[in-house]
Amino acid sequence: MPASASATSGSRVPTSLRRWMVGGFFGLLVLLGLGLYRNYGVGWDEQIDRLNGIINAKYVAMQLAPELAKRQPTFAAIPNLYGSQDTDHGVFYQLPLVVLEKVARVEDSRDVYFLRHLVVWLTCVAGTWVVYRLGAWRFGSWRWGLLTAVLLVLSPRMFAESFYNYKDPVFMGFFALGIYTLVRWLRKPTWQRALSHALATGAAIDVRTMGVLLVPLTLGFAVVELWQRPDVRRPLLLSGLLYLPLTAAVVVLGWPYLWENPVGHFLEVFQSFSRYRTDMLTVYLGQEISVRELPWHYVPVWLFVTTPVLYSVLFVLGLVGVYWAARRPFAWLSTTWGRLDLLLVTWCLGPVVAIIVLNSVIYDGWRHLYFIYPAFLLLAVRALHTLWYAWRSATSSAGLVAGWLGLGLFVASLATVAYRMVQDHPYQNMYFSLPGATAGRLFERDYWALSGREGVEWILAHDTAPQVAVGTDARSRLVLHNAQLLLPPAERARLRMVPPEQATYFLTTYRWHPGPYPAYGKPLYERQVNGVTILSIFRLR
Numbered sequence: 001m002p003a004s005a006s007a008t009s010g011s012r013v014p015t016s017l018r019r020w021m022v023g024g025f026f027g028l029l030v031l032l033g034l035g036l037y038r039n040y041g042v043g044w045d046e047q048i049d050r051l052n053g054i055i056n057a058k059y060v061a062m063q064l065a066p067e068l069a070k071r072q073p074t075f076a077a078i079p080n081l082y083g084s085q086d087t088d089h090g091v092f093y094q095l096p097l098v099v100l101e102k103v104a105r106v107e108d109s110r111d112v113y114f115l116r117h118l119v120v121w122l123t124c125v126a127g128t129w130v131v132y133r134l135g136a137w138r139f140g141s142w143r144w145g146l147l148t149a150v151l152l153v154l155s156p157r158m159f160a161e162s163f164y165n166y167k168d169p170v171f172m173g174f175f176a177l178g179i180y181t182l183v184r185w186l187r188k189p190t191w192q193r194a195l196s197h198a199l200a201t202g203a204a205i206d207v208r209t210m211g212v213l214l215v216p217l218t219l220g221f222a223v224v225e226l227w228q229r230p231d232v233r234r235p236l237l238l239s240g241l242l243y244l245p246l247t248a249a250v251v252v253l254g255w256p257y258l259w260e261n262p263v264g265h266f267l268e269v270f271q272s273f274s275r276y277r278t279d280m281l282t283v284y285l286g287q288e289i290s291v292r293e294l295p296w297h298y299v300p301v302w303l304f305v306t307t308p309v310l311y312s313v314l315f316v317l318g319l320v321g322v323y324w325a326a327r328r329p330f331a332w333l334s335t336t337w338g339r340l341d342l343l344l345v346t347w348c349l350g351p352v353v354a355i356i357v358l359n360s361v362i363y364d365g366w367r368h369l370y371f372i373y374p375a376f377l378l379l380a381v382r383a384l385h386t387l388w389y390a391w392r393s394a395t396s397s398a399g400l401v402a403g404w405l406g407l408g409l410f411v412a413s414l415a416t417v418a419y420r421m422v423q424d425h426p427y428q429n430m431y432f433s434l435p436g437a438t439a440g441r442l443f444e445r446d447y448w449a450l451s452g453r454e455g456v457e458w459i460l461a462h463d464t465a466p467q468v469a470v471g472t473d474a475r476s477r478l479v480l481h482n483a484q485l486l487l488p489p490a491e492r493a494r495l496r497m498v499p500p501e502q503a504t505y506f507l508t509t510y511r512w513h514p515g516p517y518p519a520y521g522k523p524l525y526e527r528q529v530n531g532v533t534i535l536s537i538f539r540l541r
Helices: 003-010 015-039 048-062 066-070 096-102 109-139 143-153 156-161 168-186 193-209 209-228 230-253 262-273 299-306 309-325 329-334 336-358 367-392 397-424 436-442 451-462 474-484 488-492
Strands: 281-284 287-290 468-469 496-498 505-508 525-529 532-539
Touching: 003 015, 015 109, 015 143, 048 066, 048 096, 048 474, 048 496, 048 532, 066 262, 096 109, 109 168, 109 367, 109 397, 143 367, 156 367, 156 397, 168 193, 168 209, 168 367, 193 209, 193 230, 193 468, 209 230, 209 262, 209 336, 209 474, 230 262, 230 488, 230 532, 281 525, 299 367, 309 397, 329 336, 329 525, 336 367, 436 532, 451 468, 451 474, 451 488, 451 496, 451 505, 451 532, 468 525
Parallel strands: 468 496, 468 505
Antiparallel strands: 281 287, 505 532, 525 532
């Protein structure tokens, strides 16, 4: 069914009702975040990301108001920008968060990270709105766009990480915005739309270097548009002349590390992006392997085992649908929807193929490629869109029955995912489409170590001593440090983080030690999510 037919059917809904439904959906997401943002722990990288923002804030202050900056009480304790190990990470998002802390006058770590979690969620809601707009554009109907947004929200791992992962879900939203502004510019090339696309591209690059992929996507699909639409060649070329210089200006302006040597420092950053500073082991298919020696199937397997089965099946059907439509490539590319489908496939599969071919280092599942997920869902909804209209046009009783069975299966699958998300809260990041026991044996568990917060709170709630000594694995000390950041000040003062040989309690989240601890005996407390143990507490003395 062509998208125009879908648009026609969608127009029967009054505009006011459509606004209420779409506004109500996103309003509910905001309210949901307000109710849940205090429930999540501090993730592994949160302190590092915040420090990177603080370091850059110091640098900016020294450039703009050096005397005022030097009078700040914490000035001397903040490292300098040059020499910091995270200069290859842009701060377009982290820097405003640091400024927000000052404006909101939050100083205690508990208030700081709760504020940041709320802002990250609201940012991801905005990214979900962008995905909604892309879906509405592709399928010619706000209802199909809203369905795409619903699937994104009902993606358990994305949902959880939208509260504490400042990098990947946030970047996903910025990258989706870059795709959205690209589509708008290609459809109607004006200098205003070229400017908005340059702003979106520059912002995405300044959030994560991977945003640079928007540049070849833009240039490549601009060439396709020039080929297929002679009527827009002049405005597309003229407005396109603004894109690269404006993008470069935005990238430099939004990334303080580039200010003194834009070209040299960006090339340095790009080179560091292609390699990983240190080696690290990860659990994959039941074995601990180096992140530098990952097999080619690492990303596809992780993607499918952490995504609801229904979405994966629909995605494959969507790819088959695109392949079937592209059998006559010239006729296919002559249509707006054919070119948009090609963009979606390139957006989704291009980075995965690049990772496989270049043997790039990734870890913690496929989180570095979360930015392809909106394209994954849009291709899945494409299949659903085709099946829906095939059912609507069916005349045989067998076709009608099959349609009702398919609809029932779809609704039941969504309900099952939603139920799992409620049951697993606040550990939706532990979602697997496999049985829990199998997933726990084959893959990394709580690699964000969020369960450390629950462990520390449980210990302090059950031990009333003025000082409570807690230890963990040598490489996991950050787990305890992150956990205590969300404790009330009085409870924080009671916690003593010590080596295991001096501890009363031993806490593990199995981050660097996936095996059991037989020497410590039976756990005093454990936390399981769908049959996977992610936290154990042992009493040592």
